[in-house]
Amino acid sequence: MINLTVNEKPIELPDGGTVLDAIHLAGFNVPTLCHHPKLTPYGSCRLCLVEIEGARTLMPSCTVPAAEGMKVHTDTEKTKSARSFILSMLFSERNHFCMYCQATDGDCDLQTAAYDEGINHWTITPAYKPFYVDTSHPDFILDNNRCILCRRCVRICSELVGNNTLGLEHRGSASILIADNGIPLGESSCISCGNCVEICPTGALYDRRSMYQGRETDLTHTETVCMDCSLGCTRVIKTRDNRLVRIDSKFDDLFLGGLLCEKGRYAPVKEVRQRIEKPLIRRNGELQPIAWDSALACIATQLKAYGGDEISAYISGRLPMDTLQGFKSFFEDGFNINRVGLFGHDESAAVSIELAKEFGAFESTLDALEDADAAVVLGADLTTDHQVAGFMIKRKSREHFSLVEVSRDENKLGQNFIRRLIRVGDDYDEIIDLLICYKANGACPDAEQIIQEQGLTAHRANLLLDSLPDWQKPVFIIGKDYAKLSNLESLRKTIRFAQEIGAKVIILKGDTNSFAAPLLGIELNPEFKAATVAIYAMADGHACGHALEALKKSEFKIVHSAYFNEFTDAADLVLPCKTWAEIEGYYLSTDGRLQFHNKALVAAEGQHSIYDVLNFMAERTGFSLKQDWQTVLPQKVSGIIKA
Amino acid sequence: MAKPKVASDWLAGCAGCHMSFLDMDERIIELTKLVDLRATPITDLKEPDEDGVTVGILEGGISNSYNEEVALRMRERSKILIALGDCAVFGGVPAMRNFVGADEALKRAYIESESTDESGKIPDDPELSTTQHVRPVSDVVKVDVFLPGCAPSADAIFYVLSELAQGRMPETNQLTNDWH
Numbered sequence A: 001m002i003n004l005t006v007n008e009k010p011i012e013l014p015d016g017g018t019v020l021d022a023i024h025l026a027g028f029n030v031p032t033l034c035h036h037p038k039l040t041p042y043g044s045c046r047l048c049l050v051e052i053e054g055a056r057t058l059m060p061s062c063t064v065p066a067a068e069g070m071k072v073h074t075d076t077e078k079t080k081s082a083r084s085f086i087l088s089m090l091f092s093e094r095n096h097f098c099m100y101c102q103a104t105d106g107d108c109d110l111q112t113a114a115y116d117e118g119i120n121h122w123t124i125t126p127a128y129k130p131f132y133v134d135t136s137h138p139d140f141i142l143d144n145n146r147c148i149l150c151r152r153c154v155r156i157c158s159e160l161v162g163n164n165t166l167g168l169e170h171r172g173s174a175s176i177l178i179a180d181n182g183i184p185l186g187e188s189s190c191i192s193c194g195n196c197v198e199i200c201p202t203g204a205l206y207d208r209r210s211m212y213q214g215r216e217t218d219l220t221h222t223e224t225v226c227m228d229c230s231l232g233c234t235r236v237i238k239t240r241d242n243r244l245v246r247i248d249s250k251f252d253d254l255f256l257g258g259l260l261c262e263k264g265r266y267a268p269v270k271e272v273r274q275r276i277e278k279p280l281i282r283r284n285g286e287l288q289p290i291a292w293d294s295a296l297a298c299i300a301t302q303l304k305a306y307g308g309d310e311i312s313a314y315i316s317g318r319l320p321m322d323t324l325q326g327f328k329s330f331f332e333d334g335f336n337i338n339r340v341g342l343f344g345h346d347e348s349a350a351v352s353i354e355l356a357k358e359f360g361a362f363e364s365t366l367d368a369l370e371d372a373d374a375a376v377v378l379g380a381d382l383t384t385d386h387q388v389a390g391f392m393i394k395r396k397s398r399e400h401f402s403l404v405e406v407s408r409d410e411n412k413l414g415q416n417f418i419r420r421l422i423r424v425g426d427d428y429d430e431i432i433d434l435l436i437c438y439k440a441n442g443a444c445p446d447a448e449q450i451i452q453e454q455g456l457t458a459h460r461a462n463l464l465l466d467s468l469p470d471w472q473k474p475v476f477i478i479g480k481d482y483a484k485l486s487n488l489e490s491l492r493k494t495i496r497f498a499q500e501i502g503a504k505v506i507i508l509k510g511d512t513n514s515f516a517a518p519l520l521g522i523e524l525n526p527e528f529k530a531a532t533v534a535i536y537a538m539a540d541g542h543a544c545g546h547a548l549e550a551l552k553k554s555e556f557k558i559v560h561s562a563y564f565n566e567f568t569d570a571a572d573l574v575l576p577c578k579t580w581a582e583i584e585g586y587y588l589s590t591d592g593r594l595q596f597h598n599k600a601l602v603a604a605e606g607q608h609s610i611y612d613v614l615n616f617m618a619e620r621t622g623f624s625l626k627q628d629w630q631t632v633l634p635q636k637v638s639g640i641i642k643a
Numbered sequence B: 001m002a003k004p005k006v007a008s009d010w011l012a013g014c015a016g017c018h019m020s021f022l023d024m025d026e027r028i029i030e031l032t033k034l035v036d037l038r039a040t041p042i043t044d045l046k047e048p049d050e051d052g053v054t055v056g057i058l059e060g061g062i063s064n065s066y067n068e069e070v071a072l073r074m075r076e077r078s079k080i081l082i083a084l085g086d087c088a089v090f091g092g093v094p095a096m097r098n099f100v101g102a103d104e105a106l107k108r109a110y111i112e113s114e115s116t117d118e119s120g121k122i123p124d125d126p127e128l129s130t131t132q133h134v135r136p137v138s139d140v141v142k143v144d145v146f147l148p149g150c151a152p153s154a155d156a157i158f159y160v161l162s163e164l165a166q167g168r169m170p171e172t173n174q175l176t177n178d179w180h
Helices: A019-025 A078-094 A109-116 A150-162 A195-199 A262-266 A294-307 A322-333 A348-359 A385-399 A427-443 A447-452 A455-470 A485-500 A544-552 A567-569 A610-621 A627-636 B016-022 B027-034 B065-077 B086-090 B092-101 B102-110 B156-166
Strands: A002-006 A009-013 A049-052 A069-074 A140-143 A168-171 A174-178 A205-207 A219-223 A235-242 A243-249 A278-285 A287-289 A311-315 A337-344 A374-378 A401-409 A419-424 A476-477 A504-507 A534-539 A556-561 A573-576 A585-588 A593-598 B005-010 B051-058 B060-066 B078-084 B130-134 B145-147
Touching: A002 A019, A009 A019, A009 A544, A019 A049, A049 A078, A049 A374, A069 A278, A069 A401, A078 A109, A140 A567, A150 A168, A150 A195, A150 A385, A174 A374, A195 A243, A205 A374, A219 A294, A219 A593, A243 A262, A262 A385, A278 A294, A278 A534, A287 A311, A287 A322, A294 A534, A294 A556, A294 A573, A294 A610, A294 B102, A311 B130, A322 A585, A322 A610, A348 A485, A348 B065, A374 A385, A374 A427, A385 A427, A401 A427, A401 A455, A427 A447, A427 A485, A447 A455, A476 A485, A544 A556, A544 A567, A556 A567, A556 B051, A567 B145, A585 B086, A593 B086, B005 B016, B027 B156, B051 B086, B060 B065, B065 B078, B078 B156, B086 B092, B092 B130
Parallel strands: A002 A069, A311 A337, A311 A534, A374 A401, A374 A476, A401 A419, A476 A504, A534 A556, A556 A573, B005 B051, B051 B078, B078 B145
Antiparallel strands: A002 A009, A049 A069, A140 A205, A168 A174, A219 A235, A235 A243, A278 A287, A278 A573, A585 A593, B060 B130
16 A cells, blocks of 8 residues: 555555646646546646655656655646646647537536636647548548547557557657548548447547537437347437437447447437338238227237148247246247247257256356456357457457467458467367366377467467466356257367366357347247247337248238348238337356346337337237246256356 | 627638527626627627727638637737637537638639539639638737636626626636537
8 A cells, every 4th residue: 555645635546656646636626638437648738747755847647657655736826827738738739629519518527627627729730731531431430630649549549449540650749640541531441339438538439420410418318238239338318309319339338348339339320110000901912001909800810810831920038027038928939830930040049958958057257357367269250240348359369369360261360379279160169179288188199280270370379278277267168059959069078178277268148138038938049930920029120031031922912120121021921110219128258248228219109119019919808917037037047157 | 887888700600609698688688787788799789899898709710811800909909808619619510611722612613513604703803802721819819817618608708708798818617618
């Protein structure tokens, strides 16, 4: 512990803290711009300068380590005049005209810092040197005229996302933010995660679709769970007058570090599909409006006329717990329908359940990625699916980290790792056997041949294998290309090896609620079969060609969807559905976290969710939906995921 | 004692700050009980009193030689000069022209515009003012009170003027310092 005083107040700070940490601990504050609690301190803006008795000059509190006996003063004549001077220098360096910037009036840290110092005019005239505005990116704009070179965007892109796209070119006042080696952002290695846009303190990086549509205080913020994969990141839906404006992350979220990926941040605002507004029935080849009452009566008739194998009911994995269980209980328990399944061909949840029968609670929670020092990624492409998990790995290339990856297609997950063994294809066994052999013997006769297949970076594979004995906190990440029921033998071998070397295991389970579905008894990877009556509860999700074929071959086709699509084109009865944003409910993440998703928008009248319709049907048929998942689920989850 | 005299003028601005001034609505009656409102672009008198005013207000930045003359005259005739609005304080929207320069801007406006034919010509009558690099008022004359904003709120303008009318220099606070 370090003992020092801040503004004469004595405090005790844990070792390794900075002067800024000490200032905060003492209950004081200094203005900052380039500093962010989630990024390593940089010290570029100099706004946090403080007086430390005995020091040669004013010191930047964000980077100076606190030392025993320091006497820090935060609000003296010198510090106040330094802050005003620094701010006037910042304003004069580029072109900071507030009146036509969308960050003005509350969303710009530079403007707010100036207000706080009582600055009401510029004492140094700007040079009026125009800076490049990069509008090449489809999702956001970079206006270098507003940049204060704080490097927050550069740091988040490398330290938290691990993509290393952004950097700086040239020096001094000629310094400029660039992508890769100076190419337009839209042509660069940028993966459109948008985290740089969110962390930019000024209006330099801003979102295209939501610009000028309201300050943060004009928008309604609803904290929800992301729907676009099973990681369950928190996202904040920002709306105005019941219209989706922007999706941001929750930076102070402890879990997964408050990052979002392209899917989570932009998929909903890029929605172009046409919304269905009323129930429709096909008459003479054309879909025509029908009253809800008639639509429900029609479904009831169909259900009463047929049963068992003659009806198939499929549901999307992007729906909350009450809907999934309600669907299952209504069709299976209520109408004895044998074929109640989930859309999609991802067997990972089923595999997890199967493996738990032998290994007990063998999986770990996602925070295992935070302090991992080695990862074995099998059958998952973390650059397209479950991207935030990919960020947590990519950013480790700056540290002593070992990466083994076997993926179906080539990807850029491991490109910056020094110790890496990358294999494209589905030779999971060959690689696992190599690791097992190397672990046991310190060498392996097959090694050279396997390594050579990595081509130019073969020497890195050697480094990887040599690092095996040093792995302290390895993590195995298994994705849907490997997690298939046909691979169970291989998977068992892999889990056994993982447990032998003390590795944590994470199996990534597809869609938002794909994990919950089989736990509630809904069949995964159903073989889509045609039936006399087909009920497709799609909500706002998609389904594959096999499902479409089966639908077309069915006699009476009922599709409950939020949007028009190929399935509604083929349907006989189409019901309008609420989207994910218009319903609330519980979702189970891939590592067993049960999270509540809040409603962010209000649906138009006449659009009913799948759960609403299940309730209407239940009323009509005198059936009551089973809703005991709250008591049943936790036990099942704890049998698979270690707490 | 006579009421303090107040005069205003607008330079390279959109008149929005004067509109915001008028947005104080019925409070203008209260204000005119405390001050003698003299020349403004929206009252009958057009030049600030030759024997001087207590408070001079300038809206808009300085974009040509005429603006410069007006600003110099207002400064000479005012005890206290207020720079009203972002254009007067920072240069504002007209200062965007500085990124391309006055020459380029004139060419674009008079010769290269979509509605100009071959007869397009930059006006060069000697009676016209010379186009300049756009500057905030404080780059040309000393300013005593800065009231930024686009436009500053009527509440802020009322506060500043009523403080001055009662013999006090207005504070810089959350109300008066809102750059927009």
